[in-house]
Amino acid sequence: MSDSLQRAVFHNLGLKVTALALAVGLWLAVARDPVAEVAVDTPVEIRNLPQDLEISSEIVPKAQIRLRGPERIIHQLQSSDVYAAIEFNGARPGERTFDLTVQQIHQPAGLEVVQIVPSQFHLTFDVRLTREVPVQPRVIGSFAQGYHIGRVVTDPATVTISGPKGRVEAVEAATTEPVDVSGAMNRMTFVRHAYVSDPLVQVTQAAPVRITVIMEQASGSGAH
16 A cells, blocks of 8 residues: 555544444434324415405315324424415415425425325415494393383494405394393493404404493383
């Protein structure tokens, strides 16, 4: 062996032996770590939906992601570590089917996506509509003998709702939480929130509604 070759081989020999030992140890550690699989259920994140558009499908898309990798990583996995995200730039009103691919799945390093169920999902889009609708109070209870409701006043009388155009147009009124006027014989005021039964339509006002119920005595039922 020439002097130059000997110098190349034995130069920093200690460091080279240490590096080799570390590489072999790492390989043995990985080789001993068994491979495992796990299935994670996660909602599909909807990103960059145009501001003037709403999803008019009631079912929120979800997916089951099956992952494979070292057992030690699988055991440390949290459901929040895995998610699916789809960019909705350029979405338009109407129906559309989306493919859910490995490229849209985010998972910890070292894990491989082996299955996505479902691999497609269907959504319907509609333009956003905002309009005012009247408030319809829910008055319940057993009235005092000889009394009936004379008038119900709500403040505000209307609320603003927003959502997919077709769903918003179908709403006739916003309903309040019930008010119980059992035994009332004059005026009672309640504070309640208004809501719409359609889960895709929201009341945009956070302020509650004041409901004033004015009772009246039926004619001929006065005291003798």
